[in-house]
Each structure stands twice: as C-alpha cells, then as structure tokens.
Amino acid sequence: MPPQELLATPRWRRTGDTRFPIAATVDGRSWVLRLNRFPDHPLWTLFVDGDRRFDIDDTPPTWGKPLAKTAPPLDATTATEALAPVRDFVAYGSEVGDPCDNMFCCG
Secondary structure (H helix, E strand, O other): OOOHHHHOOOOOEEOOOOOOOEEEEEOOEEEEEEEOOOOOOOOEEEEEOOEEEEEEOOOOHHHOOOOOOOOOEOOHHHHHHHHHHHOOOOOOOHHHOOOOOOHHHHO
C-alpha cells in the first residue's frame, strides 16, 4: 500500500531555506521537504512532524509543483518553527544515523 501522504493535497509555502525550501501543514501536521543532491540521491525527502517518511523523485499530481514560484512564503517565525525539528538533517541519510559524507554531493 502506498504511503497515505501520496494522496494528500498540501498547500506548499516557501521557507527561504535552500535545503528545506518548502513546507506545508496537512491535517494539523507539519510537512517539510528536503531538497537532496539529485541524481546522487532521491530528489526529495518528506518529513512529517520532524520524522522522515520517505524519499521520492517525482511528486504525485495531488502535491502540485512544490517549488513553484507562486507558492507563498512563510513568515520568518513560522518558517523557523517548521524547520526546527529537521534542522540537523541537512545531509542525506542523517535522519537515520547514516549521513552522506561525500563532499561532492552532500557537502
């Protein structure tokens, strides 16, 4: 069965952060997408309430285009709060205790 998040319709907001550029609140839960170094890693990692859910290259149609320039920005305080649980997970794999240490793709 596919993850339930693939059926959701998030309303993405820009965070102003290059590694975690987009966030949404879905059913009261905080979603954050990490932009990974593609093609060395999957394009995105989805975090829900600070927990890694899965990696994905192509977002489902219900997600729209997360990096669309039309996505409104979060205010600075809300962006800081949304990113606080994932701030230490910049390197791919760090959220599972196995951070990428390749300086070319993860540095």
